[in-house]
Amino acid sequence: MAVGAIVAVALSLTACSTSSSPSAGPAGGAPAPRPVAQVSISPSPGSGINPTTPVVVQAVHGKLTTVTVTNASKGNTVAGALSPDGAKWTSTEDLAYGASYRVVADATGTDGKTVTQQSTLTTVSPAAQAFPALTPAPPAPGLTFGVGQIIGVSFDHKVTDRAAAENALTVTTTPSQPGSWHWIDDRTLHYRPPSYWQPGTTVKLDAKLYGVNLGSGVYGKTDRSATYHIHDSWIAKADGATDQMQIVHNGAVVGTMPISMGKDATPTHSGPHVISDKQQQVVMDSCTYGVCPPSPKAYKSTEFWAERISNDGEFVHENPASVGAQGSTNVSHGCINLNPQNAQIFFNEFGLGDVVEAVNTPGGPLPIYDTYGDWELNWTQWQAGSALHH
Incomplete structure (x- = not known):
């Protein structure tokens, strides 16, 4: 799947019911009619979304029975999860770049009637997608590194929003040690602590770059991660x-x-x-x-x-x-x-x-x-x- 991005959204909404609400009974005698289901789909019309932002469908006065989010060109559907009460569906995987998705949701109201809501989402097409190469490459099991090992990320496209890139990178050390990124050039940044790593440290790098706008129309191409183990000094x-x-x-x-x-x-x-x-x-x-x-x-x-x-x-x-x-x-x-x-x-x-x-x-x-x-x-x-x- 292509990496995420800020999304231009064309959203058309239609709703229909299998029948109209019951009419009021004779004066003084009939009970109030039960409300029909109301279905909402986010993002709402005219809003821009990032492909990493979940598609959310909610039902009021009823329960969702089916929800499908379909890539219009490829025909594949987006996975999602329904809440235990049946009132909310949330996508659990990202959308793709430059793709149109059709959302169709059915809900059954307290009146027993079915309501269908539809929308169409169109995602942005980046000027370029930057792949993050990791330094060192994710190691084979059992491979360890010395206390001077530098951790790095190198992109295959120029990064103009360096802060966005850094914010998408998380380094977790066990035992905990401070550290900082440093840009070597406009495509490469390295990470190190103030002094050499403590022997026995585990360093985990999570590069959550999918959906990140790196500037000038360049977006992260994928998420990556690696774990490095530091041996004796x-x-x-x-x-x-x-x-x-x-x-x-x-x-x-x-x-x-x-x-x-x-x-x-x-x-x-x-x-x-x-x-x-x-x-x-x-x-x-x-x-x-x-x-x-x-x-x-x-x-x-x-x-x-x-x-x-x-x-x-x-x-x-x-x-x-x-x-x-x-x-x-x-x-x-x-x-x-x-x-x-x-x-x-x-x-x-x-x-x-x-x-x-x-x-x-x-x-x-x-x-x-x-x-x-x-x-x-x-x-x-x-x-x-x-x-x-x-």
């Missing part, structure tokens, strides 16, 4: 001055590894990085981000036990060729190099959403748009990127 602290990387598990240092970071010509970005992908074998090609031969910065090589920490070509990975420099000199193209044994240990312990913090490197901070550069902003800066915190 794993944070690697890479120091370009000592060429050592501490491994911190739930706040305790459990190991230290010699490393080689980016050389001055191709420095590692400073600040928090978040692992977004991991592969046992990766072909690293600088051409993928625009640095191609004959540039002296160009490279192409196959690396092992590789975990991506930015889209700027930065990984934590094994590099046997730099083992002699690890622990003493920074010689990489921006990656954090490990010896084969430590690379496998790191690969086995660290996964999606885990954090690598780089310090004492001449590289500037990750741009916020670089996958998960979100943690480069302090909490005040982050909140300023929300349409609801102004």
